[in-house]
Amino acid sequence: MHAIRLHAFGPAENLTYEEVPDPVPGPGQVRVAVTAAGVHLLDTALRRGQTGPFPAPAELPTIPGREVAGTVDALGEGTDPAWLGKRVVAHLGLAPGGYAELAVVDAARLHELPDTLGDAEAVAMIGTGRTTLGILQFTELGPDSVAVVPAAAGGIGTLLVQYAKNAGATVIGLAGGPEKVALVRDNGADLAVDYTLPHWPDEVRAFLSDLPRTPSGETPAPTVVFDSVGGDTGRAAVDLLGKGGQHLVFGWSDSGLHDGKPLTFTEEELTARGITSESVLGPVMLQKAGGDIRNLELASLAAATAGHLRPAVHPFPLAEASTAHRALETRGTVGKVVLIP
Template sequence: MHAIRLHAFGPAENLIYERTEDPVPAPGQVRIAVAAAGVHLLDTALREGMQGPYPTPAELPTIPGREVAGIVESLGEGTDTSWLGKRVVAHIGMAPGGYAELTVVDAAKLHEIPGDLDEAEAVAMIGTGRTTMGILQFTDLGPDDIAIVTAAAGGIGTLLVQHAKNAGALVIGLAGGPAKVSLVAENGADLAVDYKQDNWATQVRDHLGDRRATVLFDSVGGATALAAVDLLGKGGKHIVFGWSGEGLHDGAPLTFTDEELAERGITSEGVLGPVMLQKAGGNIRVLEERSLAEAASGRLRPAVQRFPLADAAAAHRALESRGTVGKVVLIPRTASS
């Protein structure tokens, strides 16, 4: 098979498209003919040798990638034979191997792809989608809400805008640059603004008049998030699930003391990690199933940007430079042949 292999930690150019041996499924595993493999910002950190949430850096050489979809084409010993030939999607987890034409996955991690959802969309929902479902556990949006979504042209941001609109809320989407702002507007936001413009917060205030936002979905942190928090009214919620912003003081989570929160009359809560899993009853599959069902029903439509598998390095560079929209997905050549 062909795969992307990393032989040395470092820049995106270290992701090499080459032939390697076909993986063999162990007992309880399946082998998937990969039709789509997800690329996550965390993958870029792991490529550079950072540990991230993992106990140690990956052993080299390695095939990156933790989200895959495709068709089950062979089974390990003792694996349920009903999986054979099914279209499936899985979040592999700590074991890499997704950037390849073939990969092995524990059968316990599989979901059958529902309806006519395509594989790239399924990959978006098994990772980005499940995180979105996890975030939404911390607020119950309705017609009385005004929601601000940062990074609204991203994978999670796109889904949050759609969910908020489905709930009847007024939605303000922040994005960087005219092209992304246009996409946010097309996605249904009532107001889409370019946070790179100095007067973006004034644009929002002018649009709201005497109203104030009730919920801020914050994945950027720093100065942008602080300006957005200033738009929250009394009783507003600041929901933090990232800190990827640019500029002075960005790239770090925005935090407040209890006194500052009391003065503003808002709450602020980080929702990633154990707290999200605990909210889901300790079962991450609950969020995955909910995410896939939302996409299959048409209520949520993930934004997907596709790259050929051989162009994984370009995909990483685009992701790191904020040149992508939605979920980045690699497509093996065999998937379209």
Template sequence: MHAIRLHAFGPAENLAHETVEDPVPAPGEVRVAVAAAGVHLLDTALREGLQGGPIPLPPLPTVPGREVAGTVDALGEGTDPAWLGRRVVAHLGAAPGGYAELAVVAADRLHPIPENLTAAQAVAMIGTGRTTMGILLFADLTADDIVLVPAAAGGIGSLLVQYARNAGATVIGLAGGTIKAAWARELGADLAVDYTDDDWPSLVRAFLDARGAPGATIVFDSVGGAPGRAAVDLLAEGGRHLVFGWSSKGVLTGGPLEFTDGELAARGITSEQVLGPPMLARAGGADPIRTLETAALAEAAAGRLVPAVQAFPLSEAAAAHRALETRGTIGKVVLVP
């Protein structure tokens, strides 16, 4: 089969499209003929050899990628034969191997792909979608909310815009560039602005003033840095700042915005990091991650959330990484063998 292999940590050009041995499923596993493989911003940091995130650096050489969708074409010993020939999607967890024509995955990680979803859409929901559903557990959105979404054209941001719109909330989308801002507007944002324009906070403030609103009630922040700080400054008293990333500061090397307790108290706002243990605790159940995955796929199957997808050929994985790192993508990035 063909796969993308990384022999040395470093730039995107280190991702090599090679011929490798077909993987063989172990007991309790299946092999998936991959139709779409998800690409995550974390993949780019691990490719660089950066340590400090939730996933350890893999031994080299490695086949990156942790999200796959396709058709089960082989079974390991003891695996339920009903899986053979089915369209499935799975998050591989900490073990990589997704950037390939074939991937092995534990059968207990599989989800059937709903009939009305493509493989690429299913991949978007199994990772990006599940995180979105977890973030929303902290939001309690209503039609009275004014929601500000930085990175509104990204994989998670585009889903948050749709969910908030469906809840009847007023949605303000921030995006890097006029094309992305137009996309956020098409998704349903009441106002979409280009945050590379230095004057964007004034545009948002004018929008709020025209509606007699003292500020936004929720900021969904995955960006941090200067855009994140400016977004927090637009919160009304009692507003909530929900943090699930800091892409402007480096996915592994950066960190969230920092506030003093006095600053938060003086403005009557709260700031909360929602990824990791807080999200899993709120999701609850015997397998919180699977609960979120199931919810995400159900939202997409029902048509309430439509994931935006930007596809690259598997052989162009390096180009996909470069585009993601330079914020040149819209929605979820996937590789297609």
């Protein structure tokens, strides 16, 4: 089979398209003929040898990637034979191997796909979709909510905008550049703003001032900021929050991909502003999901199958994984990046 392998930590050019032996499923596993493989911003950090929610590869060379969809074409010992020939999607967990024409998966991780859900869309929902629903566990959205979504043209941002609109909230989407702003507007945001322009917060304040007043006669203010960017953009978004507002942190791309840090506030700052700030990734998200991340996967796939959430997908050929990584790192993508063998 063909696969993408990483022989040394470093730049995107270190990802090479090679012919390698076909993997063989072990006991309780299946082999999937991959039709779509997910690419995550975290993959770019692991490629550089950085650790995060997942550890950097202990041994090289390695085949990156942890999200795959396709058809089961081989079974390991003791695996239910009913899986053979099924269209499936799976998150591989700690074991990489997704950037390939064939991938081995524990059968317990599989989800059978309905005919109405495409493979690339399923890959988007098994990772990005489950994270989106995990984030949304930390807030309640309704007609009185005003949600600010930085990176609203990204994979998670696209789904957050849709979910918030479905809940009746007013949605303000931030994106970089006119093309992405147009996509955010088309996705349903009530206001789409180019955060690369210096006075974008003034545009948001002007929009808010035109909304109906609150029962107490005040201008509405954002109630929640879904922050995956941090840095100056994230801080400016938080500055728009009203009393009782939430700052939910799940990334910090604006503060530097290589050595960035999430946007944080002191308790004194939060008390003075009357807002809260919390990181929603990792164990806290898992705990909210009842200790089983599969609960979020099931809900995510069900939402896409029902048409309640519609993931945006940015495809690249498998052989161009290095190009996909560079585009992701330089914000040259929209929606979920997916490799197509």
